Amino acid sequence: MEIISWTRFITDTLGQYFEFIPICPEVEIGLPIPREPMHLFGSAETPRLLTIKTGIDYTERMSTWAEKKLKKLEKENLCGFIFKSRSPSSGIGSVKVYTPSGGVTKTGKGLFGGAFIKHFPLIPVEDDGRLHNPRFRENFIERMFVLKRWQKLKKKGASMKGLIDFHTDHKLLIMAHSPKHYSLLGSLIANTQKNKRENLLSEYIRNLMEGLKLIATVKKNTNALQHIQGYFKKHLTSDEKQELRGTIESYHKEFIPLVVPVTLLNHYVRKYNISYLKRQYYLKPHPVELMLRNHV
Structure with missing residues (x-):
């Protein structure tokens, strides 16, 4: 997407499903528009925020503001953040991150961006530049919808049955991102009686978001698609089996986008009424209007 169309995608399309909270750290600490440009100076671990020409140090002001802002954002039920x-x-x-002589030592994180990640380790984050990449964009938005569903589960009380249902609904989605986390989360759910509820919920969502952060590659998606294909062994006709195999293979060879085999599978799920697959978010991770799988 071009920059202008991506901006409209955020405000007009994605804005139908999420409420946006605009934040400009520089304005919120009292700096004017326009203002003198600033850079990070010193070490990547503990940089200072200084204006380029006059050398005014805004590190403490920015850090103090960020600490208070993050406390306020705890009440907003954030599902994601675009930096x-x-x-x-x-x-x-x-x-x-610059040296006093003007050279670049290393690259690091902005003062607010770095503080946000430490304060909200589970919330999906991306910068606006990376979101022009279709795979990063789809991954980021997919994780936002997962977290939104998790928040809804927590609001309802997050019973053990609710957690098991949540996990069941997301099984194939997890598989497509990380077989390792698929096994790990399955073990957590299998041992619900051995863990305290709050510890279990905390461990589950931490591992879930960690696993989903891994990109669902063509290879991993193909594995998930073939796994789903197995549920139709007793239902599809010979022609339908051939069509499905061919469509998945075409995706594997990257001749077609992911939306094509997923659309065909959704058709067969409805046609043959496969109840387990009807509930799988892998086949409907986000609204079709977002068209995210048309490009991966």
Whole structure:
């Protein structure tokens, strides 16, 4: 997507499903518009935020504001956060850190961006530059919808039955991202009686979001698609089996996008009324209007 169309995608399309909270750290600490440009100086681990020409140090002011802002954001039930790429305040990676002589030592994180990640380790984050990549975009938005469903589960009380149902609904989605986390989360659910409820919930969502952060590659998606294919052994006709195998193989060879085999599978799920697959979010991880799987 071009920048202008991506901006409209966020505000017009994605905005139908999420409420946005605009934040500009520089404005919120009292700096004017326009203002003198700033850079990070010193070490990547503990950089200072200084203006380029006058050398005014805004580190303490930014850090104090960020601490208070993050406390306020705890009440907002955030599902995700989009940061400004390479910003000395809001960047979450590849932010240049300069030496006093003007050279670049390393790259780090912006003061607010870095503090946010530490404070909210489970919340999906991305910078606006990486979101132009279709795979990063689909992964980020998919994780936001998962977290939104998790928050809904927690609001209802998150009973053990509710957790098991949640896990069952997301099994194939987890498989497509990380077979390792698929096994790990399955073990957690299998031993619900051995863990305290709060510890179990905390361990489950931590591992879930960690696993989903891994990109669902063509290879891993193909594995999930073939796994789903196995549920139709007793239902599909010979022609339908051949069509499905061919469609999955075409995706595996990257001739067609993921939306094609998924659409065909959803058709067969409805046609043959496969109840287990009807509930799988892998086949409907986000609204079709977002068209995210048309490009991966």
